[in-house]
Amino acid sequence: MSDARLSVFKTYKLYVGGKFPRSESGRVYEVTDAKNNWLANAPLSSRKDARDAVVAARKAFGGWSGATAYNRGQVLYRVAEMLEGRREQFVREVTEAEGLSKSKAAAVVDAAIDRWVWYAGWTDKIAQVVGGANPVAGPFFNLSSPEPTGVVAVLAPQDSSFLGLVSVLAPVIATGNTAVVIASEKAPLPALSLAEVLATSDVPGGVVNILSGRPCEIAPSLAAHQDVNAIDLAGADEELAKELEIAAADNLKRVLRPQDVDFTQAPGTERLTAFLETKTVWHTTGALGAAGSSY
Amino acid sequence: MASASAFEYAPAPESRSVVDIAPSYGLFIDGEFTDATGGKVFKTVSPSTEEVLSEVAEASEEDVDRAVKAARKAFERWSALPGAERAKYLFRIARIIQERSRELAVLETLDNGKPIKETRDADLPLIAAHFFYYAGWADKLDHAGFGAEPRPLGVAGQVIPWNFPLLMLAWKIAPALATGNTVVLKPAETTPLSALFFADICRQAGLPKGVVNIVTGDGRAGAALVAHPDVNKVAFTGSTAVGKAIARTVAGTRKKLTLELGGKGANIVFDDAPIDQAVEGIVNGIFFNQGQVCCAGSRLIVQESIQDELLDALKRRLSTLRLGDPLDKNTDIGAINSAEQLARITALADAGEAEGAERWSPACELPDAGYWFAPTLFTNVTQAHTIAREEIFGPVLSVLSFRTPDEAVAKANNTQYGLSAGIWSEKGSRILAVASKLRAGVVWSNTFNKFDPTSPFGGYKESGFGREGGRHGLEAYLDV
Numbered sequence: 001m002s003d004a005r006l007s008v009f010k011t012y013k014l015y016v017g018g019k020f021p022r023s024e025s026g027r028v029y030e031v032t033d034a035k036n037n038w039l040a041n042a043p044l045s046s047r048k049d050a051r052d053a054v055v056a057a058r059k060a061f062g063g064w065s066g067a068t069a070y071n072r073g074q075v076l077y078r079v080a081e082m083l084e085g086r087r088e089q090f091v092r093e094v095t096e097a098e099g100l101s102k103s104k105a106a107a108v109v110d111a112a113i114d115r116w117v118w119y120a121g122w123t124d125k126i127a128q129v130v131g132g133a134n135p136v137a138g139p140f141f142n143l144s145s146p147e148p149t150g151v152v153a154v155l156a157p158q159d160s161s162f163l164g165l166v167s168v169l170a171p172v173i174a175t176g177n178t179a180v181v182i183a184s185e186k187a188p189l190p191a192l193s194l195a196e197v198l199a200t201s202d203v204p205g206g207v208v209n210i211l212s213g214r215p216c217e218i219a220p221s222l223a224a225h226q227d228v229n230a231i232d233l234a235g236a237d238e239e240l241a242k243e244l245e246i247a248a249a250d251n252l253k254r255v256l257r258p259q260d261v262d263f264t265q266a267p268g269t270e271r272l273t274a275f276l277e278t279k280t281v282w283h284t285t286g287a288l289g290a291a292g293s294s295y
Numbered sequence: 296m297a298s299a300s301a302f303e304y305a306p307a308p309e310s311r312s313v314v315d316i317a318p319s320y321g322l323f324i325d326g327e328f329t330d331a332t333g334g335k336v337f338k339t340v341s342p343s344t345e346e347v348l349s350e351v352a353e354a355s356e357e358d359v360d361r362a363v364k365a366a367r368k369a370f371e372r373w374s375a376l377p378g379a380e381r382a383k384y385l386f387r388i389a390r391i392i393q394e395r396s397r398e399l400a401v402l403e404t405l406d407n408g409k410p411i412k413e414t415r416d417a418d419l420p421l422i423a424a425h426f427f428y429y430a431g432w433a434d435k436l437d438h439a440g441f442g443a444e445p446r447p448l449g450v451a452g453q454v455i456p457w458n459f460p461l462l463m464l465a466w467k468i469a470p471a472l473a474t475g476n477t478v479v480l481k482p483a484e485t486t487p488l489s490a491l492f493f494a495d496i497c498r499q500a501g502l503p504k505g506v507v508n509i510v511t512g513d514g515r516a517g518a519a520l521v522a523h524p525d526v527n528k529v530a531f532t533g534s535t536a537v538g539k540a541i542a543r544t545v546a547g548t549r550k551k552l553t554l555e556l557g558g559k560g561a562n563i564v565f566d567d568a569p570i571d572q573a574v575e576g577i578v579n580g581i582f583f584n585q586g587q588v589c590c591a592g593s594r595l596i597v598q599e600s601i602q603d604e605l606l607d608a609l610k611r612r613l614s615t616l617r618l619g620d621p622l623d624k625n626t627d628i629g630a631i632n633s634a635e636q637l638a639r640i641t642a643l644a645d646a647g648e649a650e651g652a653e654r655w656s657p658a659c660e661l662p663d664a665g666y667w668f669a670p671t672l673f674t675n676v677t678q679a680h681t682i683a684r685e686e687i688f689g690p691v692l693s694v695l696s697f698r699t700p701d702e703a704v705a706k707a708n709n710t711q712y713g714l715s716a717g718i719w720s721e722k723g724s725r726i727l728a729v730a731s732k733l734r735a736g737v738v739w740s741n742t743f744n745k746f747d748p749t750s751p752f753g754g755y756k757e758s759g760f761g762r763e764g765g766r767h768g769l770e771a772y773l774d775v
Contacts, residue, residue: 134749140745149755251757252757279735280751282742
């Protein structure tokens with residue numbers, strides 16, 4: 001034991017409103033690797049942490065949804081840039097979290113970075129793909145355009161701690177929603193580290209809030225929260241998903257049910273459109289119109 | 296409102312002879328009219344006279360099951376049909392609706408209580424247009440933006456309200472059939488007749504048996520349909536309370552769900568608005584269909600500087616509205632749909648008075664028989680008042696005022712609902728700025744209550760989810 005350097009452990013914290021608090025409850029839980037070796041103590045979030053996160057997400061919604069789609073795309077791309085720089089860190093964390101070989105973990109991290117890039121490009125295109133002009137039978141100019149639904153609670157996938165997380169989070173914020181994410185219960189560390197990337201990527205504080213802990217403890221309060229507009233049940237088992245969907249009916253939240261997804265495959269637009277509202281604006285045009293104009 | 300003036304008209308009743316209402320109707324299952332198991336029936340009355348129009352079968356859970364089985368059986372062949380063939384059936388239906396539109400308009404007015412000029416000039420043309428619009432989609436689904444070869448879901452269970460009985464049927468059935476689904480539809484208890492006439496239209500169009508099934512009954516039949524394990528898609532238009540119950544019922548299943556629920560639409564009038572047009576829009580927004588419209592502009596939010604001028608003009612206009620026989624072509628305001636609904640409107644209006652708002656109605660004689668409510672205006676309303684928060688679903692307008700555009704937006708959005716809103720201003724930049732801040736699925740600028748099959752319709756927040764109409768309306772019936 002001569003000169004071996006003792007490594008510095010990291011205290012993992014929550015990410016709420018752009019800050020890194022400990023759980024209000026003061027609780028932590030043990031996170032282990034695939035072989036049951038201790039990795040770290042993660043914050044065990046309380047219902048109060050979840051409510052604080054909703055408040056932060058609501059506060060951030062106006063600015064984020066009001067930002068130009070171009071600007072949001074830039075910010076999402078910046079996340080990919082910052083992740084690329086920390087690639088090795090995430091490969092190590094995913095290796096430990098999911099018990100993958102280093103090369104498989106590297107493939108997962110690369111896919112996750114590429115996914116941010118993919119969604120960065122969607123921000124200023126989705127309105128053209130799913131919105132448009134409606135040729136109504138009358139003297140009206142009538143446009144449908146998508147708008148973010150608001151605060152989205154996201155139960156991140158349990159087994160895909162990083163690629164799965166990115167695959168459900170990026171589409172939510174790409175369209176201008178803000179998110180409260182419950183990380184994978186048994187493998188929360190890549191999510192908590194992602195928070196450090198988000199905090200340094202121009203993502204405004206509160207746009208993404210990340211909690212670690214027990215979904216069965218904190219998700220019900222998010223599902224029943226009157227100021228949450230939608231919930232993605234990706235990481236819920238069948239029983240919890242049903243309970244949460246029932247709670248979500250209280251204020252008619254938009255619900256995305258859990259489904260079998262291979263996150264390595266190219267995602268469609270479903271996760272983008274699941275949390276969009278269509279607003280249709282009518283305006284009178286009177287009798288004059290280009291088509292009927294004589295010049 | 297029979298004030299003697301230059302606006303007096305002689306009665307101009309539409310003839311009832313174009314409609315032949317049978318003394319009783321069965322359920323329409325697998326292409327046949329059939330009695331309900333157990334033989335239960337209920338009566339449907341004309342809200343303007345309380346005359347019994349017909350007796351209708353009351354579907355039991357067993358009947359709902361029979362209808363779903365028929366729809367399931369028909370699904371196999373209907374969904375396998377080339378889109379172009381399905382399109383032709385829908386075009387046939389659209390044409391027959393046009394041919395029979397006078398008959399259907401009179402029928403709808405008798406059973407619902409709404410004025411003939413609205414069924415004739417608004418409902419029926421829109422109903423035909425919906426079938427035409429979705430007919431054209433049936434063979435173009437590959438190009439609709441939901442991927443190549445999108446698949447139908449299966450059996451659609453659809454529950455519709457009494458305010459636009461045949462129009463809501465068209466909104467539900469046209470996209471369902473175009474996309475290759477089969478249908479079990481439950482019309483509202485108080486307005487079942489036009490759906491049963493539609494069954495006859497399906498027969499005339501030669502629609503294969505079981506593709507459309509109509510089960511009449513009350514909320515229990517609707518609940519049984521929504522809960523049926525072999526239903527793949529649930530579509531509901533109606534109250535927010537029932538919508539929440541349905542959302543709980545389908546939780547944990549694979550059923551796809553769309554809900555079109557209540558609203559408390561804000562109609563915002565800025566000081567530069569064209570006052571006369573705004574007054575027409577306000578009247579149309581809240582007194583069309585006796586205010587029994589989910590997207591009604593039930594909260595008038597007017598800029599303080601023009602409030603007095605606007606209210607004077609509005610009251611003058613209201614005094615010229617004619618209330619009475621819905622079959623009279625000059626009638627503007629018809630009957631409330633049911634005694635139950637009238638009681639609810641009355642209770643909420645009384646609550647408005649009790650909470651200190653100022654009530655006004657034009658001089659107005661109400662007929663002795665039937666269910667009637669005079670057009671009513673409340674001023675001195677605050678956001679805390681029950682009448683400013685709860686959906687009344689009747690001809691009752693609450694007036695609030697504002698000073699700045701931000702205040703108008705804040706007040707407009709201060710509701711659990713998010714279905715519709717109106718903006719009245721001559722300034723384009725203001726309209727676009729305010730429209731972008733309103734949390735509502737439909738925003739009408741310098742107009743109100745306009746509908747079109749090409750235009751998606753649906754709400755934010757507790758006004759439900761999903762969109763009906765337009766390309767967006769296809770998604771609800773496709774596996775995407």
